[in-house]
Amino acid sequence: MSEVYKYEESELLRFTTAGSVDDGKSTLIGRMLYDSKSIFQDQYDQLKETTERRGEEGVNLALLTDGLKAEREQGITIDVAYRYFSTPKRKFIIADTPGHIQYTRNMVTGASTANVALILIDARNGVVEQTRRHAIIASLLQIPHVVVCINKMDLVDYDQTRYDEIQDQFEKFATKLDVKDIHFIPISALIGDNVVNRSDKTSWYEGPTLMYFLENVHISSDHNFIDVRFPVQFVIRPNTDEHHDYRGYAGRVAGGVLKKGDEVLLLPTGFTTKITKIMGPDGEQNEAHPPESVTVLVEDKLDLSRGDMIVRPNNKPDIGQDIEVMLCWFDNNKPLQANGKYALKHTSQDVRCVVKEIRYKLDINTLHRELEDMTINMNDMARVVLRTTKPLFTDAYRKNRITGSIILIDEGTNSTVAAGMVI
Amino acid sequence: MDYNISHLKELESESIFILREVAAQFEKPVILFSGGKDSILMVYLAVKAFAPARVPFPLLHVDTGHNFPETLKFRDLLVEKYGLKLNVGYVQDAIDNGHVVEEQGFNSSRNGLQIYTLLDELEKGKYDAAMGGGRRDEEKARAKERFFSHRDEFGQWDPKNQRPELWNLFNGRKNFGEHFRVFPISNWTELDVWQYLAMENVPLPNLYLSHERDVIKRDGTLLADSEYLDKKPEEEVFKAQVRCRTIGDMTCTGVWESDAATVEDIIQEIATTRMTERGGRTDDKRSETSMEDRKKEGYF
Numbered sequence: 176m177s178e179v180y181k182y183e184e185s186e187l188l189r190f191t192t193a194g195s196v197d198d199g200k201s202t203l204i205g206r207m208l209y210d211s212k213s214i215f216q217d218q219y220d221q222l223k224e225t226t227e228r229r230g231e232e233g234v235n236l237a238l239l240t241d242g243l244k245a246e247r248e249q250g251i252t253i254d255v256a257y258r259y260f261s262t263p264k265r266k267f268i269i270a271d272t273p274g275h276i277q278y279t280r281n282m283v284t285g286a287s288t289a290n291v292a293l294i295l296i297d298a299r300n301g302v303v304e305q306t307r308r309h310a311i312i313a314s315l316l317q318i319p320h321v322v323v324c325i326n327k328m329d330l331v332d333y334d335q336t337r338y339d340e341i342q343d344q345f346e347k348f349a350t351k352l353d354v355k356d357i358h359f360i361p362i363s364a365l366i367g368d369n370v371v372n373r374s375d376k377t378s379w380y381e382g383p384t385l386m387y388f389l390e391n392v393h394i395s396s397d398h399n400f401i402d403v404r405f406p407v408q409f410v411i412r413p414n415t416d417e418h419h420d421y422r423g424y425a426g427r428v429a430g431g432v433l434k435k436g437d438e439v440l441l442l443p444t445g446f447t448t449k450i451t452k453i454m455g456p457d458g459e460q461n462e463a464h465p466p467e468s469v470t471v472l473v474e475d476k477l478d479l480s481r482g483d484m485i486v487r488p489n490n491k492p493d494i495g496q497d498i499e500v501m502l503c504w505f506d507n508n509k510p511l512q513a514n515g516k517y518a519l520k521h522t523s524q525d526v527r528c529v530v531k532e533i534r535y536k537l538d539i540n541t542l543h544r545e546l547e548d549m550t551i552n553m554n555d556m557a558r559v560v561l562r563t564t565k566p567l568f569t570d571a572y573r574k575n576r577i578t579g580s581i582i583l584i585d586e587g588t589n590s591t592v593a594a595g596m597v598i
Numbered sequence: 599m600d601y602n603i604s605h606l607k608e609l610e611s612e613s614i615f616i617l618r619e620v621a622a623q624f625e626k627p628v629i630l631f632s633g634g635k636d637s638i639l640m641v642y643l644a645v646k647a648f649a650p651a652r653v654p655f656p657l658l659h660v661d662t663g664h665n666f667p668e669t670l671k672f673r674d675l676l677v678e679k680y681g682l683k684l685n686v687g688y689v690q691d692a693i694d695n696g697h698v699v700e701e702q703g704f705n706s707s708r709n710g711l712q713i714y715t716l717l718d719e720l721e722k723g724k725y726d727a728a729m730g731g732g733r734r735d736e737e738k739a740r741a742k743e744r745f746f747s748h749r750d751e752f753g754q755w756d757p758k759n760q761r762p763e764l765w766n767l768f769n770g771r772k773n774f775g776e777h778f779r780v781f782p783i784s785n786w787t788e789l790d791v792w793q794y795l796a797m798e799n800v801p802l803p804n805l806y807l808s809h810e811r812d813v814i815k816r817d818g819t820l821l822a823d824s825e826y827l828d829k830k831p832e833e834e835v836f837k838a839q840v841r842c843r844t845i846g847d848m849t850c851t852g853v854w855e856s857d858a859a860t861v862e863d864i865i866q867e868i869a870t871t872r873m874t875e876r877g878g879r880t881d882d883k884r885s886e887t888s889m890e891d892r893k894k895e896g897y898f
């Protein structure tokens with residue numbers, strides 16, 4: 176007795192994995208699942224059987240994430256696959272994105288909700304073009320923590336000099352990036368060194384194992400707790416005798432801490448009022464933090480609707496119809512159209528927009544700003560200016576990943592064609 | 599500033615967000631209710647998401663006619679307790695009207711037949727979003743499923759044409775005649791579901807807990823004896839202390855020998871048996887498409 180209560184305290188951590196093909200990503204994920212005892216007996220038996228059938232020795236842990244790999248080998252469109260495991264301390268969600276060069280869009284998708292990015296490097300190859308690409312994406316998407324796993328240490332005799340060299344290469348280049356928290360860990364995914372269990376072959380390394388890091392990295396401050404942002408998602412009106420005049424504004428706190436009794440400003444109307452009640456999933460509560468889903472009630476009878484935002488009077492987001500964003504283009508069929516019109520989603524707002532200007536295309540291997548060739552194809556990134564049909568309430572993406580992000584939708588096909596980070 | 603939220607509360611918050619998003623983005627959503635713990639969880643979360651108002655969507659149950667009586671009783675109590683609207687589609691009707699043909703033989707089941715009734719009900723009800731209790735941890739193929747899964751006008755899923763999902767932004771735009779399947783509990787694992795149900799003290803059908811029942815043994819699996827089950831002459835009925843890990847059609851839902859008397863016992867059991875929900879039916883000829891699987895195929 177009683178695991179439940181222990182689990183009640185465990186936190187959720189989301190991470191992405193990135194590496195070039197054959198750097199050992201599948202092996203590493205398999206190793207984490209296996210060493211943390213997250214594989215069930217029947218899965219393990221299946222794995223063993225498949226390994227034997229293929230005429231390989233032992234148990235090939237990479238096969239655990241085989242689904243994606245088979246597709247990759249056949250050259251089919253690949254996506255983000257989500258995998259789950261937990262230890263008594265934390266539950267983990269892995270956004271597993273294929274390492275192929277073309278899949279910037281998948282990496283961006285996986286990165287959008289991640290607390291941590293794992294970037295794999297093959298110790299024999301050191302920092303390669305793809306490593307830089309992955310680090311740049313982690314930086315653009317503002318993943319709070321980056322762990323550079325220098326893998327296949329067994330193939331370089333666990334040599335500290337080689338490890339230092341690679342760390343040096345990475346750090347030199349990382350000075351150009353906007354990553355707050357970078358760690359390096361020497362590992363062998365195949366053998367298991369420093370993944371879950373500490374290696375006795377890297378006595379020169381004093382840092383944590385990868386799993387220890389993931390279980391302990393401080394993530395509770397990854398949200399913005401300063402600037403109150405509450406996008407109204409849905410209006411709850413019971414229309415019953417018992418709750419005759421009830422009007423609750425339901426939503427997920429995007430920033431700051433809402434408190435009962437707080438004076439708040441409503442956007443776009445500009446009225447001020449007071450929070451009279453906050454209802455959470457378990458009833459009334461005095462405060463609400465990101466990422467809680469709550470229902471807020473206010474003092475005055477004001478008519479808020481989906482797309483409106485509750486903020487504090489002295490702390491407003493940027494309000495306007497012109498926004499500048501870093502876009503990642505997703506569409507396979509059509510490049511970004513200068514002067515093109517798209518549907519735009521931002522928090523709970525739905526508006527339309529026109530592409531006013533493409534400022535430059537960003538080379539995501541070098542951060543070079545391309546001004547000549549401005550064709551923005553799938554997997555390209557570009558800085559653009561958009562004009563929207565209605566004012567948006569935005570923050571810089573650096574400040575708030577929720578109020579600073581948008582997606583664009585092709586109005587003809589309804590596909591999501593781009594993701595954007597507000598500058 | 600520091601604020602810790604537990605993983606169960608974060609999952610709860612995410613699912614409530616999705617449920618509200620469905621209410622905001624679609625005109626006629628429906629909850630697909632199978633009677634199992636995942637759909638019970640979904641209903642429970644929907645109640646929380648819209649309180650004190652009623653859940654703004656009806657439930658749709660596809661009744662194979664071979665349900666455990668306990669399932670139907672529980673369903674009706676749940677509907678009454680929360681003032682929900684329930685629609686039932688009957689597989690028997692589709693058989694009687696000649697739309698589908700009943701399978702014959704010892705391992706026959708009505709699982710495959712549910713798909714017809716489901717699609718028919720969705721069309722009749724003009725539902726534009728059908729919410730299911732599918733989870734990404736259930737099997738490899740589901741690992742890439744979206745929260746908002748787009749279906750074309752034929753109800754088909756095109757894996758190449760799914761929309762990327764970033765941040766909190768879900769694109770539910772569609773053309774006339776198309777609809778969505780939505781999976782509000784995508785990110786929950788089997789263990790998360792049980793832990794949450796225990797933490798919140800959510801009432802569950804007693805089928806999930808250990809009870810004495812008449813069973814037969816077939817291909818290494820225990821099956822509940824019932825009037826719907828065609829038995830071979832050599833198959834003997836005996837009593838056993840069992841529980842269900844999934845709840846479905848009586849003719850093919852395996853039961854497990856278990857002493858788990860509370861949800862916490864179930865959590866312990868899962869932690870120690872280390873078998874996936876879908877495992878354990880390895881000698882079942884239809885294990886690749888076990889009950890829950892086929893249901894998912896049809897339902898999702």
Ligand SMILES: Nc1nc2c(ncn2[C@@H]2O[C@H](COP(=O)(O)OP(=O)(O)O)[C@@H](O)[C@H]2O)c(=O)[nH]1
Nearest residue numbers: 196197198199200201202237326327363364365
């Ligand atoms: N020697 C050694 N080989 C490794 C290690 N990690 C992965 N490999 C091997 O490298 C190859 C590619 O690994 P895989 O996990 O499939 O790479 P992925 O393409 O990044 O998923 C496989 O043959 C692995 O066995 C390691 O730490 N040491």
